[in-house]
Amino acid sequence: QLSCLLKMVTLHGIPKDLDSYPKDLLLFLSPSDYAATGNCSQFFINIGKANMDVLPRDAPQRQQLLLEALACLEIPGTRINEENAEILGRLVCDLGGEYIRSSGGRLLKDLSQCGSFLPEQEEAIRDVLSSGNTTFGPPAAWSAFTLSELSGLIPVLDPSILRQIPK
DSSP: OHHHHHHHHTBTBOOTTGGGSOGGGGGGSOHHHHTTTSOHHHHHHHHHTSOGGGSOTTOHHHHHHHHHHHHHTTOOTTOOOHHHHHHHGGGGGGOOHHHHHHHGGGGHHHHTTOSOOOHHHHHHHHHHHHHOOSTTOOGGGOOHHHHHHTGGGGGGOOHHHHTTSOO
8 A cells, every 4th residue: 555655646756745744655665766855864764763564574675775774874884873773763673683783782772662573683682781781781780770671672581681680
């Protein structure tokens, strides 16, 4: 339906007020098409607010969006800073384990909003949390507030981490 709606909206070219349309609609538009109305960063800020689950995780369009976002933001290597994590929004849910590890705790807040993870992502999240090199500190120092902040990541925690958390 969204793909069909996009075809109708763009029938006579990209509308200048495209940012006012539902963000989910943009998932079916390429950044080069959007370039007529704004810059690629703005496009990915809007994409980051969309419901990524509209596209299956392994959909070529979804994978292409992530690749184009990384290219647009000119991210060298696998380290994502906080500003770029904010721009990527829900696209961080598709980042591989190497990005999660390299970025340390900077992605945890955004990752906690993801609905599910691939095994390599789960392992990377556990590695980052176990290291204690995050703003949350080591699991032994976590409080109820910390667990509230990490609520979306709790299913990823394994027994070795859970045992360290104070009752």
